[in-house]
Amino acid sequence: MSRENMLRVRFSDDEYDRLKSLADEAGVSMSQLVRDHLGKVRVRNREDEKERVAMLNRINANLNMIARWVNTHKDSADSIEVVSHLMVIERHIAELSK
Incomplete structure (x- = not known):
């Protein structure tokens, strides 16, 4: 190709040294190291x-x-209400993972 x-x-000196070290450890050039990681970043x-x-x-x-709320109202905690709130939170978390 x-x-x-x-x-x-x-690169800063530190960044350059880090990249050089990673390339040396992998036994490839710095350019090859960068190319190899294009699709992985x-x-x-x-x-x-x-x-x-x-x-x-x-x-x-x-x-x-x-x-x-649950800690304040331990004796009268309505589990259905708590579960419904948790379901709303679960939907929000699902939105974040899209």
Whole structure:
């Protein structure tokens, strides 16, 4: 395969040394190491990540409210109500995993 395209990337000394070390350990060139990992790296969209964190914070707040309610009303805790809240949280978590 002909490789005519080149990408120039600037590294700090530490980053360069780390990449060199990884390539040496694998017995390949630094270029080969990068090419070998192109399909294995997952790049996340920062906006999506912010939305996920906000959703997780809301879920965490809901869990805390449910736990507080259950602890406060141990004798009168309505298990159906608690389960329905947990189902809502489960749906939110499923949305995050899409």
